[in-house]
Amino acid sequence: MGSYLHKFLYLGFWFLWSAIHALILSEWGYHPKDAWMDSLVSNVWLATVCAFITYCLRYYLPRRERLTYLLLLSVVFVVVWTAAARYTIPLFENSMLTDNFSDTLYLRAAIAWLIIICVILMNVIWYTQEEQKEQERRKNEAERIAKDAELFKLRQQLQPHFLFNSLNSISALVVSDPRAARGMVHQLSDYLRSTLKKEEDKWVTLSEEFEYLQLYLDIEKVRFGNRLSVNIKSSEDSLQMKLPALLLQPVVENAIKFGLYDTIGNVDIGIRSAVAENMLVITVQNPFDFEVSKPKTGTGFGLNSVHRRLHLLFGRTDLLNAQGNENVFTTTIKVPQL
Amino acid sequence: MIRILIIDDELLARSIVKEYLAAYQQVEIVQECNDGFEGVKAIVQYRPDLIFLDIQMPKINGFEMLELVESPPDVIFTTAFDEYAIKAFEAHAVDYLLKPFSRERFDRALQKWMERRQGGQIQMYIPAEAIAGQMQLNTNRVVVKNGGKIRIIPFAEINYLEAADDYVKIHCDDGVYLKNKTMSYFEQVLDAAYFTRSHRSYMVNVQKITRLEPYEKESYLALLASGDKVPVSKTGYGKLKQVLGL
Numbered sequence: 393m394g395s396y397l398h399k400f401l402y403l404g405f406w407f408l409w410s411a412i413h414a415l416i417l418s419e420w421g422y423h424p425k426d427a428w429m430d431s432l433v434s435n436v437w438l439a440t441v442c443a444f445i446t447y448c449l450r451y452y453l454p455r456r457e458r459l460t461y462l463l464l465l466s467v468v469f470v471v472v473w474t475a476a477a478r479y480t481i482p483l484f485e486n487s488m489l490t491d492n493f494s495d496t497l498y499l500r501a502a503i504a505w506l507i508i509i510c511v512i513l514m515n516v517i518w519y520t521q522e523e524q525k526e527q528e529r530r531k532n533e534a535e536r537i538a539k540d541a542e543l544f545k546l547r548q549q550l551q552p553h554f555l556f557n558s559l560n561s562i563s564a565l566v567v568s569d570p571r572a573a574r575g576m577v578h579q580l581s582d583y584l585r586s587t588l589k590k591e592e593d594k595w596v597t598l599s600e601e602f603e604y605l606q607l608y609l610d611i612e613k614v615r616f617g618n619r620l621s622v623n624i625k626s627s628e629d630s631l632q633m634k635l636p637a638l639l640l641q642p643v644v645e646n647a648i649k650f651g652l653y654d655t656i657g658n659v660d661i662g663i664r665s666a667v668a669e670n671m672l673v674i675t676v677q678n679p680f681d682f683e684v685s686k687p688k689t690g691t692g693f694g695l696n697s698v699h700r701r702l703h704l705l706f707g708r709t710d711l712l713n714a715q716g717n718e719n720v721f722t723t724t725i726k727v728p729q730l
Numbered sequence: 731m732i733r734i735l736i737i738d739d740e741l742l743a744r745s746i747v748k749e750y751l752a753a754y755q756q757v758e759i760v761q762e763c764n765d766g767f768e769g770v771k772a773i774v775q776y777r778p779d780l781i782f783l784d785i786q787m788p789k790i791n792g793f794e795m796l797e798l799v800e801s802p803p804d805v806i807f808t809t810a811f812d813e814y815a816i817k818a819f820e821a822h823a824v825d826y827l828l829k830p831f832s833r834e835r836f837d838r839a840l841q842k843w844m845e846r847r848q849g850g851q852i853q854m855y856i857p858a859e860a861i862a863g864q865m866q867l868n869t870n871r872v873v874v875k876n877g878g879k880i881r882i883i884p885f886a887e888i889n890y891l892e893a894a895d896d897y898v899k900i901h902c903d904d905g906v907y908l909k910n911k912t913m914s915y916f917e918q919v920l921d922a923a924y925f926t927r928s929h930r931s932y933m934v935n936v937q938k939i940t941r942l943e944p945y946e947k948e949s950y951l952a953l954l955a956s957g958d959k960v961p962v963s964k965t966g967y968g969k970l971k972q973v974l975g976l
Contacts, residue, residue: 553786556810557740560829564746615740652739656765656788681789 402443409507410435430481430489437476438504441469442511449515453523462512470505550587554611555580561615576614583607590637595730598665598672599631601640608641612648619658620648626665633665633672635727636705640674642698643723647678650721655681672727680721695723733776736762737769737792738784738808743829747782747808750836764788766795767880773799780824780843785809790882794873797910798880804847806839874900874907881907885924889938890960891916893931903956926973928952928966936973 410431417427445465454461474497481493493500558580565573586604602624609622644663651659662677695714702711706728713724734757738744744762751757760776763769765788773781783805785792792809796802807826824846825839871884883902892899893913900907916925916933928934934952941953942962950962952970962970970976 553810556829557743560746560810560831561740561742563830564742564749567749568745615742617741653786653788656767 402439406435406439426486426489429484429486430493433480433484434477434500434504437473437480438507441473441476442508445469445508445511446515449512449519453516453519462516463509466505466508466512469508470501473504473508474501557615558611565614572614576611579607579610579614583611594637595634596637597631598626598633598635598674601635601637602626602631605641605644608645616652616659620652620661621658622661622663624663626663627667630665630667630672633667633727633729635672635674636701639698639701639725639727640676643674643676643695643725646695647676647721647723650680651678655679655719668726670729672729674725674727676723676725678721679719680716681719682716698725731758732756732780733758733760733778735760735769735772735776735778735781735803737766737772737781737787737795738762739764739787740784743784743808746830747836750833754840766790766792766798769795770798770875770880773803778803779847780804780806782806782808782827785811790873790880798873798875800910804843806843872900872909874909876905876907883907885920886935886937888925888935889954889956889958890928890935891925891933901956901958923973926966926969928960928962928970930963932960932962932966934960934962934970936970939970939974942967942970 410428413431413435414424414427417430418424422430477500478493478497482490484490558576562573562576562580565576583604586607590604613620613622644661647661648659651661659679663674664677665672665674667673695712699709699712702725703709708728711726711728715722715724732754734751736744736747736759738747748759748762751759760778761768761772763772767789769781769783772778781803783792783795785807786809787795790798792807796805804824806824808829808831809826810829824843827836827839870886871882872888873880873882875881883900887902889901889903891913892901894908896910897908898911898913898916900909913927913931913933917927920933924936925933926936934954938954938956939952940955942950943953945951945961948964950967952960952962954960
């Protein structure tokens with residue numbers, strides 16, 4: 393009974409039905425007043441029972457294979473209704489009504505049962521349809537989000553800002569240091585090639601991920617020269633641990649970006665990896681300036697996508713942690729090993 | 731002699747501008763700067779005729795740097811941001827060069843500037859706020875100069891703003907800063923959920939308000955956590971009530 397229209401229709405139906413009921417009894421020779429009284433007792437109870445059924449089915453919709461359960465339910469409600477009506481009628485102290493009601497009890501119960509079954513079926517059909525519509529809507533929504541994410545990812549992967557700045561560096565080097573220019577062309581090509589090759593749902597070892605990262609770091613080093621230094625320290629066992637492809641990359645990019653653009657002077661990036669409790673633990677540190685960045689602890693900065701991915705993969709929200717203190721910002725990722 | 735300043739955080743990016751400029755004998759490169767801070771100092775010190783300015787730089791971006799300079803020199807932007815974003819301020823800068831740019835493109839930009847200079851055309855107003863959003867630069871802050879020091883004020887740290895002639899006084903816990911902007915500018919950039927124009931000449935950070943008390947007839951005072959009292963007009967009171975959910 394979602395809207396007022398539904399309630400109105402429901403009441404309208406019961407009024408009509410009561411009228412028909414009363415009319416039939418009049419035809420059988422009831423006094424109109426008695427006919428209406430009989431009709432009201434029967435139908436007020438029946439309407440109440442049906443409303444209760446509708447209310448219940450809204451919160452609990454049995455699956456298709458539970459149809460026998462529905463049948464049973466209808467029988468229970470018929471018994472309830474019959475008893476209710478049977479014991480309400482004598483309250484009017486009209487022996488003609490009471491006797492006639494008892495005489496036609498089975499006929500009345502049968503009609504009530506038909507109506508109850510109809511109401512149950514209508515409800516089941518209605519709610520099933522609603523559910524399907526809802527599912528359809530959710531499916532469309534999910535598809536739309538996936539498409540948006542795909543586009544966003546493509547753009548992210550391409551990193552136009554990084555790409556054009558690198559090309560600009562090459563353009564400068566071509567004249568001053570052709571050999572270095574050629575080197576950078578190769579670095580950039582290697583980097584782009586592995587970016588295109590990467591599949592997000594693939595798992596790679598940490599050492600593979602580091603190799604890929606190194607390509608990126610080498611280019612950044614050409615661009616920023618001595619200002620940027622990256623120090624990677626990993627325990628031997630952690631290098632063979634696995635992680636989803638392209639998970640570490642955005643974290644390191646983020647660290648470099650905030651190191652380079654939020655501070656002045658040298659930017660030392662520290663990357664550490666270790667194994668703890670069968671999890672690969674990677675920490676990335678970058679300098680930052682409290683005055684400029686004001687990061688929130690937790691998952692601040694551009695780490696939302698990493699956070700979301702970890703959540704999708706492992707159903708946990710405690711795998712990414714970011715924290716800034718003094719002048720160092722530390723991001724920690726934990727990757728459970730499957 | 732044409733005095734030129736190059737401001738870019740990447741050495742190679744500066745070197746290419748230098749290389750292209752070497753072809754012009756009437757040009758003197760007065761200095762190269764790594765960031766906006768050096769840039770502000772160098773502009774004051776050398777009063778260059780033209781600057782080549784990168785946009786994304788450490789701590790403060792190119793637009794923020796220009797805001798810190800009184801009557802900034804002419805600017806040619808050099809940036810890797812895409813054309814779409816750059817279009818927004820096309821009309822306001824002398825020109826913009828998208829990295830990587832060719833010598834021909836560079837010459838055209840410089841030529842254009844020289845012609846304009848001869849024609850005595852003065853321009854230069856850069857609506858930083860119009861483009862900052864599109865370029866995903868950090869916009870939740872305002873950069874001010876206080877004496878020789880540059881202070882970056884995150885919006886959340888502002889207690890309230892007060893109009894003062896051509897300036898806006900920014901009241902923070904650690905002092906009052908002047909910014910050469912209008913109140914309506916701040917009304918545009920500040921999040922309406924946090925800042926409310928409580929009075930014709932005042933804008934208040936709603937989160938800092940501890941109490942509202944009646945003042946004269948039909949006007950109020952907002953008491954802030956800092957102890958400041960900010961005038962609230964009748965209409966301002968209506969707006970505040972709405973924002974605070976009273």
